Amino acid sequence: MMPHDYKDFLDYTGKQKHPRTFIAKPEDECQGRGIFLTRNPDDIKKDSSMIVQKYMHKPHLIDGFKYDLRVYAVVFGINPLRIYIYKDGLARFATI
Numbered sequence: 001m002m003p004h005d006y007k008d009f010l011d012y013t014g015k016q017k018h019p020r021t022f023i024a025k026p027e028d029e030c031q032g033r034g035i036f037l038t039r040n041p042d043d044i045k046k047d048s049s050m051i052v053q054k055y056m057h058k059p060h061l062i063d064g065f066k067y068d069l070r071v072y073a074v075v076f077g078i079n080p081l082r083i084y085i086y087k088d089g090l091a092r093f094a095t096i
Contacts, residue, residue, distance in 0.1 A: 002050050009052060015039040021055040024048075065094040 002009070010032070013020070019039040026034035027049040028053040037055055044052055059066060 001050050002044060002052060003046055005043075006046050008043065010041060021057065022052050024057040025051045025053075027051070062093065067091065067093045 021037055021039050022041075022044070024036050024038065024044060029035075036043070044050075061067075068091075070090040070092075073088065074084050074086075075083040076084060
């Protein structure tokens with residue numbers, strides 16, 4: 001989570017023998033806007049508010065298409081742990 005984990009990100013990328021591909025997702029965008037892939041850590045600005053993750057080159061596919069499943073939950077307490085899960089989830093399947 002940038003910018004909070006920027007130093008950890010640089011430490012991680014500096015230890016890699018082969019450049020990894022990262023996917024960067026801006027915090028204040030939606031529906032895929034502003035998302036980009038990079039192998040260059042310098043493309044991630046120190047003061048940017050975004051999530052940066054390792055990009056999966058070979059994700060699990062259904063009939064050759066990407067998908068995602070979401071379960072919505074809310075944590076009401078830590079001690080004791082109380083988590084409520086919404087009965088309806090969300091499934092998205094790519095068609096092209």
